[in-house]
Amino acid sequence: MNWQNILTVYLKELKDSLRDRRTLISMIVVPTLIMPIIMFGVGTVMTKVVRQARSEIVSVMLLGGADSPGVVAALKADKKFRLVPAVADYQQLISDKKVRVAVELPAGFEASLKGGGVPTVSLYYYEGELKSGFGLKAVQDFFTSLKEKTIETRLAERGLSAAVIKPFVIRKQNVAPPEKVGGNAIGGFVPYLIIILCFTGAMYPAMDLTAGEKERGTMETLLCSPVHRINIVVGKFLMVLTASLTTVLLSIVSMGVSAALGVMYFGGKATSQSATSALVGQAAEGGSIPLIDPVGLIGVAALVLPVAVFFAALLLAISLFAKSYKEAQSYISPLIVVVIMPAVIGLLPGVELNAKLALVPILNLSLVCKEMLSGVWHWDYIALIFGSSCVYAAIALGFAVKMFNREDVMFRA
Amino acid sequence: MIEARNLTKTFKDKKRGIITAVNDISFTCRPGQIYGLLGANGAGKTTTLRLLATLLQPASGSARLAGFDAATEANQVRAHVGFLAASTALYGRLTARETITYFGRLNGLAAATIKERLKGLADELDMRDFLDRRCDKFSTGMKQKTSIARTLIHDPAVMIFDEPTLGLDVMTARSIVKFVRDCRNRGKTVIYSTHVMSEVEKICDVIGIIHDGRLVAEGTLAELRQRYEETDMEEIFVKAVGGEAALVAALKNQGTIP
Ligand SMILES: Nc1ncnc2c1ncn2[C@@H]1O[C@H](COP(=O)(O)OP(=O)(O)O)[C@@H](O)[C@H]1O
Numbered sequence: 001m002n003w004q005n006i007l008t009v010y011l012k013e014l015k016d017s018l019r020d021r022r023t024l025i026s027m028i029v030v031p032t033l034i035m036p037i038i039m040f041g042v043g044t045v046m047t048k049v050v051r052q053a054r055s056e057i058v059s060v061m062l063l064g065g066a067d068s069p070g071v072v073a074a075l076k077a078d079k080k081f082r083l084v085p086a087v088a089d090y091q092q093l094i095s096d097k098k099v100r101v102a103v104e105l106p107a108g109f110e111a112s113l114k115g116g117g118v119p120t121v122s123l124y125y126y127e128g129e130l131k132s133g134f135g136l137k138a139v140q141d142f143f144t145s146l147k148e149k150t151i152e153t154r155l156a157e158r159g160l161s162a163a164v165i166k167p168f169v170i171r172k173q174n175v176a177p178p179e180k181v182g183g184n185a186i187g188g189f190v191p192y193l194i195i196i197l198c199f200t201g202a203m204y205p206a207m208d209l210t211a212g213e214k215e216r217g218t219m220e221t222l223l224c225s226p227v228h229r230i231n232i233v234v235g236k237f238l239m240v241l242t243a244s245l246t247t248v249l250l251s252i253v254s255m256g257v258s259a260a261l262g263v264m265y266f267g268g269k270a271t272s273q274s275a276t277s278a279l280v281g282q283a284a285e286g287g288s289i290p291l292i293d294p295v296g297l298i299g300v301a302a303l304v305l306p307v308a309v310f311f312a313a314l315l316l317a318i319s320l321f322a323k324s325y326k327e328a329q330s331y332i333s334p335l336i337v338v339v340i341m342p343a344v345i346g347l348l349p350g351v352e353l354n355a356k357l358a359l360v361p362i363l364n365l366s367l368v369c370k371e372m373l374s375g376v377w378h379w380d381y382i383a384l385i386f387g388s389s390c391v392y393a394a395i396a397l398g399f400a401v402k403m404f405n406r407e408d409v410m411f412r413a
Numbered sequence: 414m415i416e417a418r419n420l421t422k423t424f425k426d427k428k429r430g431i432i433t434a435v436n437d438i439s440f441t442c443r444p445g446q447i448y449g450l451l452g453a454n455g456a457g458k459t460t461t462l463r464l465l466a467t468l469l470q471p472a473s474g475s476a477r478l479a480g481f482d483a484a485t486e487a488n489q490v491r492a493h494v495g496f497l498a499a500s501t502a503l504y505g506r507l508t509a510r511e512t513i514t515y516f517g518r519l520n521g522l523a524a525a526t527i528k529e530r531l532k533g534l535a536d537e538l539d540m541r542d543f544l545d546r547r548c549d550k551f552s553t554g555m556k557q558k559t560s561i562a563r564t565l566i567h568d569p570a571v572m573i574f575d576e577p578t579l580g581l582d583v584m585t586a587r588s589i590v591k592f593v594r595d596c597r598n599r600g601k602t603v604i605y606s607t608h609v610m611s612e613v614e615k616i617c618d619v620i621g622i623i624h625d626g627r628l629v630a631e632g633t634l635a636e637l638r639q640r641y642e643e644t645d646m647e648e649i650f651v652k653a654v655g656g657e658a659a660l661v662a663a664l665k666n667q668g669t670i671p
């Protein structure tokens with residue numbers, strides 16, 4: 001290996017790639033834009049939908065209740081509800097989203113309350129449907145307050161104070177910092193995105209520097225030079241790696257900037273229990289946008305490095321075999337699925353890191369990133385993952401060098 | 414000096430099985446001479462020249478170029494050889510100056526040397542107008558000049574040309590031929606492959622006729638005329654390969670014609 005020659009090849013490939021529109025788009029434009037688009041695009045839509053759902057007047061169907069005029073009147077008087085006439089196929093109407101919730105009052109409900117009975121009120125709703133969920137909560141709140149009033153009345157009848165049923169008060173306090181909650185919520189999503197960008201960032205230059213060169217006839221020109229082949233491969237490999245890491249780095253920076261702007265943008269509009277926290281879901285208590293642990297991001301960057309090496313070398317070796325850009329694309333496009341699959345499995349809840357999974361390339365990165373971003377550091381696994389990733393990377397690089405030295409690959413008829 | 418000794422090269426092909434593209438070829442090219450390798454399509458010219466340029470490894474046999482062994486001192490051989498072929502294109506996104514400088518660096522030349530030689534070559538080849546323009550915008554003539562400057566930046570002792578006039582217009586082809594002659598006049602060893610009869614007649618000092626991977630005849634134009642009792646190069650060529658039937662059979666065998 002001659003570093004002078006490697007540098008010469010690398011600098012030339014860098015200059016060449018920076019003049020290639022396709023490489024520029026995949027290396028710079030896509031990673032910078034993808035996070036803001038996801039955050040602000042999806043964020044804005046979600047915020048709107050949630051706010052709309054919250055402010056909607058809930059259409060409630062009352063089943064029964066003819067002999068409970070007090071409750072019915074109270075429901076009618078509540079501005080949150082709009083009562084619709086009862087029909088037999090109310091379940092269908094709920095499914096069709098014409099009615100959010102149906103309330104079934106048993107016969108003699110009010111009389112039973114006065115007489116000290118325990119009647120059952122049934123609420124029908126559509127699980128998982130946002131607006132039906134909000135409707136259910138509103139109706140539930142209504143009946144909870146009715147329940148409390150009934151208790152107070154019953155206690156008063158017996159001459160007891162309300163403290164009898166409230167011996168103490170429970171106060172809940174979340175101690176998890178927002179980044180931990182965030183780490184769990186988007187910790188799986190961040191590595192997924194990084195792995196894919198790491199791959200796509202390497203994809204175009206890898207094809208361009210090998211199959212593309214063969215197609216344009218410059219490969220033979222290059223091979224005529226007295227530079228030892230290994231220097232050419234390493235120079236090209238470094239360029240592909242640069243593209244891959246630039247893609248990842250830009251996406252991380254853009255992610256950080258988007259998150260900061262997101263806090264200002266969504267956070268500013270949001271009150272403590274507002275749309276934003278509903279959007280993020282998990283952070284409902286604090287009501288803030290979840291933050292990512294910045295130290296975790298550094299850890300992610302360190303572990304991404306060997307994986308980027310692995311991708312760069314593998315893509316180089318595979319596209320080296322192809323005679324043309326098109327042929328290389330047909331080999332590499334299916335590989336995207338192979339890369340996405342372990343990344344997605346890492347996203348699934350319940351899939352936790354263990355010694356065996358720490359050896360599975362890509363999946364191990366996905367899992368450990370999820371942990372690191374939520375502030376959990378299993379150093380033994382991290383070492384195992386870094387080590388195994390380095391081994392895979394070395395194998396892939398060796399494979400690329402081997403391919404480059406095979407004349408039946410370089411001069412395929 | 415080029416000395417090829419019993420060079421043989423085989424390829425494995427899915428449809429055609431094992432192809433002997435170069436079959437036991439031996440010849441010598443001397444400094445200050447142009448050796449013409451004449452053969453039809455698929456005769457094995459490119460493969461022979463790639464073996465000399467160490468781009469391919471022979472199945473058997475050996476070659477020495479500028480005093481270095483192609484098998485054991487490949488990097489030294491490449492450092493003393495300029496290889497120009499239809500298949501050695503230019504980087505479209507680089508300028509002519511960047512391209513030539515790049516190959517100067519790859520040949521281990523110092524920056525000052527490259528600058529000086531680049532200036533000399535640009536003057537000689539009349540390239541100053543387009544030196545700083547990107548190669549993908551070039552005409553074929555400009556491309557060819559840039560390629561020539563690329564092969565000459567390290568001032569190689571041996572020049573290998575593989576059908577350099579293929580697909581060029583008359584004016585560009587003429588300037589190439591002139592340039593090949595210049596190389597010879599400067600004492601370089603030149604090997605030149607072509608399937609155009611008139612070209613070998615015009616410029617080659619020694620002619621080797623290659624057919625189906627074998628060197629079937631070799632000599633100066635005068636010697637060949639005498640041996641085959643013909644004056645026209647095309648007639649000599651047909652006789653040397655064993656008649657028209659042999660030519661057709663070879664083309665059929667490699668699938669060029671049905
Ligand atoms: N890389 C290769 N793989 C398989 N066959 C090849 C390869 N290169 C050349 N050939 C075959 O070898 C023979 C000689 O080819 P070539 O040297 O290119 O001839 P020429 O340059 O005289 O036209 C042809 O039959 C060609 O098909």
Ligand SMILES: [Mg+2]
Pocket residue numbers: 458459460575576
């Ligand atoms: Mg040829």
